[in-house]
Amino acid sequence: MIEWFTWLQVGVAVLAGLLCLVLGLLGRVPNDLTMGATALVELLLVGQLVVSIAAPFAGNTASGSLLEFYTYLVSALLVPVAAAAWALIERSRWSTVILGGACLAIAVMVYRMFQIWTVQGL
Amino acid sequence: MTGPKSAPENVVDGPQKRRVTGVGRLLIAVYGLLALAATGRSFVQIASKFDQAPLAYSLSALSAVVYIVATIALVRSSGRWYRIAWATISFELLGVLVVGTLSIVDPALFPHDSVWSVFGSGYLFIPLVLPILGMMWLARHRPAGQQARP
Numbered sequence: 001m002i003e004w005f006t007w008l009q010v011g012v013a014v015l016a017g018l019l020c021l022v023l024g025l026l027g028r029v030p031n032d033l034t035m036g037a038t039a040l041v042e043l044l045l046v047g048q049l050v051v052s053i054a055a056p057f058a059g060n061t062a063s064g065s066l067l068e069f070y071t072y073l074v075s076a077l078l079v080p081v082a083a084a085a086w087a088l089i090e091r092s093r094w095s096t097v098i099l100g101g102a103c104l105a106i107a108v109m110v111y112r113m114f115q116i117w118t119v120q121g122l
Numbered sequence: 123m124t125g126p127k128s129a130p131e132n133v134v135d136g137p138q139k140r141r142v143t144g145v146g147r148l149l150i151a152v153y154g155l156l157a158l159a160a161t162g163r164s165f166v167q168i169a170s171k172f173d174q175a176p177l178a179y180s181l182s183a184l185s186a187v188v189y190i191v192a193t194i195a196l197v198r199s200s201g202r203w204y205r206i207a208w209a210t211i212s213f214e215l216l217g218v219l220v221v222g223t224l225s226i227v228d229p230a231l232f233p234h235d236s237v238w239s240v241f242g243s244g245y246l247f248i249p250l251v252l253p254i255l256g257m258m259w260l261a262r263h264r265p266a267g268q269q270a271r272p
Contacts, residue, residue, distance in 0.1 A: 098147065
């Protein structure tokens with residue numbers, strides 16, 4: 001993993017998460033802004049997938065379990081998609097809150113993936 | 123957080139015909155996430171180091187399956203699924219209490235992490251809080267016609 005890209009993902013996911021949580025609790029149904037923020041989080045995750053596949057060829061290898069890493073990454077890729085699908089089916093404020101929760105979960109998962117990549121095996 | 127009564131979603135959704143309404147959706151989302159987390163972790167444990175602790179990792183897989191079933195049961199939450207929801211959520215509460223207590227009293231019994239170790243501290247205690255919230259929600263949202271069944 002690339003460190004600055006990790007922090008970019010965590011930062012964007014936290015901001016998107018807080019944005020959706022606040023707007024959801026204010027009673028907004030999912031809109032272009034909250035769906036777009038979730039889509040951006042997903043896009044960055046796809047970027048992370050490319051980075052994770054390419055990094056070892058540049059000498060940036062994982063110190064922890066690759067199996068665990070990719071389980072996290074694949075799970076993470078599913079979360080925003082599931083939340084967005086929910087938001088398309090149910091247009092209620094709670095769907096926006098769920099988008100927020102999904103983005104915050106991604107922030108935690110990306111941080112955990114970074115830990116697995118860099119500081120495992122101690 | 124404002125109460126569900128003041129929620130404007132009724133205006134958006136129209137008449138209340140859904141089985142799962144308001145905060146209940148949030149509960150299902152958290153259950154889904156926990157089911158995903160438990161499944162992922164138990165997949166890694168079983169695929170990479172099952173022989174180290176077959177019992178703990180089998181329990182991990184079982185809890186993952188139970189979380190998945192509970193999530194589905196909460197989505198359906200009518201008739202038979204209502205009872206399945208009660209059964210799975212009760213099992214989870216029992217699991218987190220028993221394994222959580224044992225992991226503190228005798229840590230040697232559970233040297234490997236599971237969803238329920240130390241009352242789910244590795245998961246922000248969500249595994250401990252969630253079954254209680256789930257039971258409260260189920261108790262309040264008895265499906266119509268449920269009482270008529272023997």
